[in-house]
Amino acid sequence: MSILVVGGAGYIGAHVVRLLQQRGEEVVVADDLSTGQAARVGDALLIEVDIAAPGAAESLETAMREHAVDSVIHFAAKKQVGESVLRPAWYYQQNVGGLANLLTAMEAAKVGTMIFSSSAAVYGMPDVELITEDGTEPRPINPYGQTKLIGEWMMAASERAWGLRWSALRYFNVAGAGWPDLGDPAVLNLVPMVLDRLARGERPRIFGEDYPTPDGSCIRDYIHVLDLAQAHLAALDELRDPVLAEEGAVGQAFNVGTGVGISVKEVIEEIGAASGLDVTAEIEPRRAGDPPRLVASPEKIGDVLRWKAEHGLSDIIRSAWEAWQAGPRRIG
Ligand code: UFG
Structure with missing residues (x-):
């Protein structure tokens, strides 16, 4: 079985790819290389695909079947707040449309586990000392943050519809x-x-x-990219374990800070x-x-x-x- 890392040639994705490879996992990367770089994925198989393009759901489904994918870690998205304010429709197309294609492919190929890159941007302008997932209502104030919150909703709906096992990681300031x-x-x-x-x-x-x-x-809240990458492995291990996951990780969003x-x-x-x-x-x-x-x-x-x-x-x-x-x- 292999893990499909979508956006694995990017800054955070490449850290996760390297950690997964170091512990002997089979890794396949899908990336359109718009901001990622092929050199970052080492010897992992790299499939060049724009997940928001027409026909992407079919090519992703084929890749999932061909490589016996059992889990997806999804990083591929646009992430500039200012740009999202100027080009909201494009942000929705890229981030929400891309995720819709990915989920369509996963359902068709029966790939049931997903870790999603969410963001502290879902919270907007919270006036609290420490943000808790259950105590701080998400109220995004820009299209970027909105697309991340919608992503979480799409996965919750997929869990109800066909049993997707997912976790969202809400990244704080990664460096x-x-x-x-x-x-x-x-x-x-x-x-x-x-x-x-x-x-x-x-x-x-x-x-x-x-x-x-x-x-x-x-x-x-500044978080080391290697710590953040480790959080993905912790979430993956939990979701892949049927007993542990039912106890708490499935369908949950976690602050990573x-x-x-x-x-x-x-x-x-x-x-x-x-x-x-x-x-x-x-x-x-x-x-x-x-x-x-x-x-x-x-x-x-x-x-x-x-x-x-x-x-x-x-x-x-x-x-x-x-x-x-x-x-x-x-x-x-
Ligand atoms: N800043 C400066 N000088 C600079 C650059 C940034 O003072 O040259 C300040 C910003 O004003 C802000 C802080 O440094 O107060 C951090 O800014 P960043 O742009 O590094 O990060 P943000 O907190 O604005 O953004 C991050 C993520 C976004 C996410 C957002 C909200 O990069 O993707 O958190 O959660 F949307």
Whole structure:
């Protein structure tokens, strides 16, 4: 039997592929390589397919049958909040349409297990210290977050209709690298954005220092990509075990975070410490739609999946720095 990793050539997917291969699993990757890179999947079989394209359900079904797939881990999606606000219909087509094709293929090929990449973006602007899955009502404030919540609903409906066994992992702020060749290739989030500015000889930017937080900058829950990847393996093991899964993982969404809030200023300081560079920042106006604080309660995933983050901020930043220095845009 094999595991189909959809979007396995991307930043997070490639970490999961490598961990699965390291423990001897048979892995097949499906990716359209729009943002992923073939070199990241090592010697795993790579099928080039755009899951949102017409006919994708049929090609995915064929691939599932051919490779005796028993489980799917689904990463392939568009993930830029700002772009989703500008192109909502396209985000729905890509993220919701792509998942519809994937679920159609799974039902037809009788593949009954799925782990879905969801996001803290489903929560919108919660005004709480720690976000819990059951205590904080999801209220997404942009099309990206909406497509992730709809994804969870689609899987719940598939569970009722044909018995899909699924879990959704709601990622908080992912950064770092498990291996120097698997750093975040995009410049979309705080850590790579700061490194990118430093590589250009520019000062890092802080979007707002007048938030109601101790140092005035926004607080997030930063999670090491390797810890996040391990959470997928924990969920997979649980869902594949019929007894364990019935006890709690099936049909559940889990926050994947640490419970520790870290400010933008603290992240930038840590980058200064790891790199030895001057990281004196420019203060910019607030960015639209940024909640002051987004921190996960990791209690549920700890209880049900027995998963806990192992790496703190210094490991995250050190590994991100090492991966950046191993890439083509080395600083200094
Ligand atoms: N920030 C800066 N300077 C920068 C870049 C970011 O100050 O150069 C700040 C942002 O304003 C924000 C914080 O750093 O306060 C983190 O920003 P990111 O863009 O790295 O991450 P977000 O928390 O905005 O977004 C993340 C995911 C999204 C998800 C969102 C909500 O990247 O996919 O969380 O859950 F939608």
